[in-house]
Amino acid sequence: MPSLKPPRNCTFTPGDWSILAAYWYPVALSAAVQDKPVAARLLDQELVLYRTSAGVTAAADICVHRGAPLSMGKLKGDRIACAYHGYCYDQAGQCTEIPAHPGGLIPAKLHLQVFQAKELYGLVWVCLADSPAGEVPAFPEVGDAGYQIVHVPPLDWAASAGRQVESFCDVAHFAFVHENTFAVRDPAVPRYEVQATPYGVHADFTSNVGNVTDPDAATQTWRRVYDLHLPFLARLVIDFPGAGQQALLNAASPVSARRTRVFSIVARNFDRDKSVDELIAFQHRIYGEDQAIVERQNPEDLPIDLGEEVHVRADLTSVTYRRQLGALGLGRGFTA
Numbered sequence: 001m002p003s004l005k006p007p008r009n010c011t012f013t014p015g016d017w018s019i020l021a022a023y024w025y026p027v028a029l030s031a032a033v034q035d036k037p038v039a040a041r042l043l044d045q046e047l048v049l050y051r052t053s054a055g056v057t058a059a060a061d062i063c064v065h066r067g068a069p070l071s072m073g074k075l076k077g078d079r080i081a082c083a084y085h086g087y088c089y090d091q092a093g094q095c096t097e098i099p100a101h102p103g104g105l106i107p108a109k110l111h112l113q114v115f116q117a118k119e120l121y122g123l124v125w126v127c128l129a130d131s132p133a134g135e136v137p138a139f140p141e142v143g144d145a146g147y148q149i150v151h152v153p154p155l156d157w158a159a160s161a162g163r164q165v166e167s168f169c170d171v172a173h174f175a176f177v178h179e180n181t182f183a184v185r186d187p188a189v190p191r192y193e194v195q196a197t198p199y200g201v202h203a204d205f206t207s208n209v210g211n212v213t214d215p216d217a218a219t220q221t222w223r224r225v226y227d228l229h230l231p232f233l234a235r236l237v238i239d240f241p242g243a244g245q246q247a248l249l250n251a252a253s254p255v256s257a258r259r260t261r262v263f264s265i266v267a268r269n270f271d272r273d274k275s276v277d278e279l280i281a282f283q284h285r286i287y288g289e290d291q292a293i294v295e296r297q298n299p300e301d302l303p304i305d306l307g308e309e310v311h312v313r314a315d316l317t318s319v320t321y322r323r324q325l326g327a328l329g330l331g332r333g334f335t336a
Helices: 014-020 161-168 215-219 276-294 313-327
Strands: 025-029 038-042 045-052 055-060 074-076 079-081 095-097 114-120 123-127 148-157 193-196 200-207 222-229 233-240 244-256 259-268
Touching: 025 038, 025 045, 025 148, 025 244, 025 259, 038 244, 045 079, 045 114, 055 123, 148 276, 161 233, 161 244, 161 259, 161 276, 161 313, 193 313, 200 313, 222 313, 259 276
Parallel strands: none
Antiparallel strands: 025 123, 038 045, 045 055, 055 114, 074 079, 114 123, 148 259, 193 200, 200 222, 222 233, 233 244, 244 259
């Protein structure tokens, strides 16, 4: 089992890395891990993902023989084979073959550092710690026959995971950042309810801001319910007036302190016969509008110290989120 030790050239402080490493993060679409190894990176830890009959294995992307990336190798039955000398490892990371010495003794040290991995909601999730701090948050719409499930292709942001999540849950930027997609002219934010929860933050927001490119949307009432699961996952449920419900999973996977891969799932119980491509393109437009701003924010990382930026009533969700992150024990090093 892996020890809780930051990887080489880690961009987080050791203390912050140890806290963040105890959580589950998506690192790839399940559909992307099939007949060849896949490289991924989580909290600066280089990973190789490979599928066997036992499921997906997540291991440090390094052959312990001579340090070659196993993601450059190939699958050989139920094993992954290194591209350098052909050493083979099974689903548990144990070396099972040294081609240069057929039938010879295999040193006990020829064992990969394997991390906990699971597949849920069409995603591969990894936890780097021996003992995870909880389970993957529920997204009950997946598996419900009444919902159409759409996986948005992962998005790569040159920004911190905390800044990305805060942007996703911000209710005061619609009229400015999203004026070309779903904004309304009136930027006023109605009072809304926010609660700190055992898992993170719950916010209930009702306004006349729709979630479609339609001027008539502003004549209706739209309800958005946000649930932020620490540290970097948010679930949003939008009530479409008279049309049903749309749920979005936004999981910000911290590649490094200032690089984030965003995994997004959309579930809707209406318009299930409409083009998936159109839905994905619309989500890409919205995310792109946010990304253009967030990648230029300074400081680059999310300030947990509330005194470092100015807050107003409309910022209640982000203020509560930052306090909850601070309660995890994350230090100033997290804010760079």
